[in-house]
Amino acid sequence: MTLILVIVLFAGLSFVGMPLAFSLGIATTISVFFTMDVPLHIIVERMLLGVDSFLFLAVPLFIMAAGIMNRAGITTRIFSFARALVGQVPGALGHSNVLASIIFAGISGSAVADSASLGKVEIKAMEEQGYPKPFSAAVTCASSTIGPIFPPSIPMVIFGGIAGVSVGELFLGGVIPGLLIAVCLMVLIYVISVRENYPRDEKFSFGRAGRTFMSAFFPLMTPVLIVGGIVTGVFTPTEAAAFTVVYAFILGFFIYRELKLSMLPEIFMETIITSAVVMLIISVASAFSWVLTMEQLGNLLAQWASAVDNPLLFLVIINIFLLLLGMVMETTAVLIIMTPFFVPLAQTLGIDMVHFGVMMVLNLMIGLSTPPFGLGLFTTSKIADLSLEAVMKSILPFIPILLVALILVILFPTLTTWLPSLLM
Numbered sequence: 001m002t003l004i005l006v007i008v009l010f011a012g013l014s015f016v017g018m019p020l021a022f023s024l025g026i027a028t029t030i031s032v033f034f035t036m037d038v039p040l041h042i043i044v045e046r047m048l049l050g051v052d053s054f055l056f057l058a059v060p061l062f063i064m065a066a067g068i069m070n071r072a073g074i075t076t077r078i079f080s081f082a083r084a085l086v087g088q089v090p091g092a093l094g095h096s097n098v099l100a101s102i103i104f105a106g107i108s109g110s111a112v113a114d115s116a117s118l119g120k121v122e123i124k125a126m127e128e129q130g131y132p133k134p135f136s137a138a139v140t141c142a143s144s145t146i147g148p149i150f151p152p153s154i155p156m157v158i159f160g161g162i163a164g165v166s167v168g169e170l171f172l173g174g175v176i177p178g179l180l181i182a183v184c185l186m187v188l189i190y191v192i193s194v195r196e197n198y199p200r201d202e203k204f205s206f207g208r209a210g211r212t213f214m215s216a217f218f219p220l221m222t223p224v225l226i227v228g229g230i231v232t233g234v235f236t237p238t239e240a241a242a243f244t245v246v247y248a249f250i251l252g253f254f255i256y257r258e259l260k261l262s263m264l265p266e267i268f269m270e271t272i273i274t275s276a277v278v279m280l281i282i283s284v285a286s287a288f289s290w291v292l293t294m295e296q297l298g299n300l301l302a303q304w305a306s307a308v309d310n311p312l313l314f315l316v317i318i319n320i321f322l323l324l325l326g327m328v329m330e331t332t333a334v335l336i337i338m339t340p341f342f343v344p345l346a347q348t349l350g351i352d353m354v355h356f357g358v359m360m361v362l363n364l365m366i367g368l369s370t371p372p373f374g375l376g377l378f379t380t381s382k383i384a385d386l387s388l389e390a391v392m393k394s395i396l397p398f399i400p401i402l403l404v405a406l407i408l409v410i411l412f413p414t415l416t417t418w419l420p421s422l423l424m
Contacts, residue, residue, distance in 0.1 A: 003295035006031040006288070020330050021277070024284040028291055036294070043287050050286020050336065051279050054238055055161040059154055060275035061241030065248045067267040072252025072259045074219045078103045079121050081212040081220075087204025091193025093126045094139045096201070098185050101143035102178065103220060105150035119144070119383040129199050134394035135192070137384040141376045141391065142185055142398040145365040148331070150178035151227045152244075155331055155361045157237055158282070162339045165353045167237040168230040169420040173354040176415045177362055181405045188401045218251050231423050278332055285336035298341050302348075311349045315410050318342060319363050326367015327374060334364055354420055355413040362409060366402045369395055 009027035014020065032043055069075075082099040086092045100122065119140045126136035148155045151171030160167040192198070202208070213220075225247065226240045235243060252259025292298075308314050325334050339360070346356045368376035371392040381391040409415050 002031050002035040002291065003297060005035060006291050006295075010288070014328065020333055021280045021284050024281075024288045024333065028284065028288045031291055036291075046287040046290045047283035050283045053161050055157060055167070055236075056279070056282065058152075058157050058238040058241035059278055060271055061238070061245050062152060062154055062157075063274050063278075064267065064271040065241065065244040067270050068245065068248040068252055068259065069219065071263045071267060072248065073256050074216075074248075074251070075100075075104065075121050077212070077216040078219060079125070081209075081216040083125075083201055084204070084209040084212040086201060088200040088202070089190070090200060091189045091198045092201035093122070093129055093131060094135075094189035094193060094198070095186050097122045097126070097136075097139045098143045098146070098182050098189070101146045102150060102182055103216075105147040105153075105178065105223075119380060123384050129201070131198055132394075133384055133386060134390045135198075137380045137386055137391050138394035138398055139185075139189060140384070141369050141380040141395055142402065143182075144376055144380075145362075145369055145402065146178050146181055148365055149174045149181065149358070149362055151175065151223055152237075152240065153361065154278075155335060155364065156357060158332060158335050159339055159357045159361060160237075162336065163343045163353060163357060165357055166420075166424070168227070169354045169424055170357050171227050171230065172420040172423055173358045173416040174361070175419055177358055177405065177409050180408060180415065181362075181402065184401045184405045185398065188398060192397070218255060222247065281330060281332050282336055285333045289337045289340055292337070293340065298344070301341050301345060309349070311351055312410075314345070314349055315351070315359070318346075319359070319406065319410060322360060322363040323367055323370070326364040327370045327372070329367075330375060331361075331364045331368065335360070352413055352417055355409075355416045358416040359406070359409050362406055366399070366406060369402070370399055371395065 006027050009030055010023050013023035013026060018026075028043060029040070032038060033040060079096065079100045082096040082103065083093065085099060086095045089095055119137075122140050123133065123136045126139075127133050147153075151174055153171065153174060156170040156174065157167055159165065160170050222244065226244060229235045229240050229243065230237060249259070253261075308317065322334065322338070325338070342360070343353065343356070347353070368374045371377060377388060377391050377395065380386075381388045384391070
């Protein structure tokens with residue numbers, strides 16, 4: 001009874017437009033109050049336990065680091081370097097968009113941060129060169145999915161904290177899938193650009209590439225320092241996030257001198273607000289997940305999994321379910337709620353946890369760009385000053401190519417496990 005009630009309440013509240021955290025919290029509270037013989041304060045205890053992890057301190061720190069780098073002129077330098085590398089390839093600025101997302105992924109670890117920061121620069125530059133704005137917005141939205149796949153990654157920090165999987169291994173496991181997504185997107189951009197005769201950029205020159213590389217050198221070193229430090233054991237993921245904040249401040253204030261002390265209060269406030277939203281979702285999702293656990297959802301799933309003794313079939317079913325969830329729910333909430341149930345089932349079937357974690361995050365990132373409710377669509381439409389319908393229509397050709405990358409990751413676990421096994 002409680003299981004049905006909590007799910008129906010959550011679905012109903014979400015359908016009428018209530019914010020996710022409140023939908024989860026109200027559904028949990030009503031279900032516990034009316035159908036469970038436990039005191040209400042247990043909800044608060046489960047919420048606190050959900051965020052009581054040193055590892056989760058990395059989340060606000062990575063958010064702050066991205067905010068500092070945004071104000072320090074990093075995004076312009078990254079995009080200029082990406083343009084210099086691409087040269088005169090058909091659809092050059094589209095390729096630059098994807099390449100810049102790979103580089104910025106090593107700084108922000110967030111798809112929304114990628115869209116919000118790089119998107120303004122990329123869409124404006126593409127529009128000035130004659131690209132249709134809907135196409136520019138679609139490329140920006142699709143390429144932003146690389147952010148949480150390439151290290152560092154906030155969703156992978158969350159998955160690692162819940163599943164007890166090495167965050168360093170997850171970071172390394174996302175490198176090849178991130179590059180795979182980039183290649184798939186670039187192939188599609190090339191095909192569309194040739195067909196539509198989209199403009200090319202300036203001819204490639206080593207001089208221009210060298211100048212822009214030197215300008216973007218320190219930001220380019222960010223993922224190397226973060227992942228290298230974690231892999232070698234110099235610092236933990238949380239310490240790596242703190243290091244990134246200090247590194248970003250040094251770049252912006254002392255080296256590029258574009259960061260002003262007067263900007264810090266705004267950066268701190270943005271960090272506080274964004275972190276509060278994320279941590280609230282984590283806490284109420286933890287309480288929601290506890291209710292599902294108490295109502296034996298784990299046992300029900302285990303019985304189902306025992307009938308599905310084929311790991312590949314299990315992954316296919318899980319991925320279809322996650323794609324549907326990812327279209328309507330925020331990534332953090334899905335990870336918090338579903339990871340405790342899916343991980344034991346995957347372990348029973350002998351599925352590697354690094355492979356499963358990277359696959360799960362990749363799947364949910366595709367959901368961010370999938371109509372009709374993907375969060376990335378709303379962010380991009382706002383940045384591009386386009387209607388949501390225009391962005392949805394333009395993103396449709398990119399969804400199948402993202403699914404191709406996901407299918408390859410499902411079929412070939414080595415894409416996610418080879419690099420961690422080599423370096424850790």
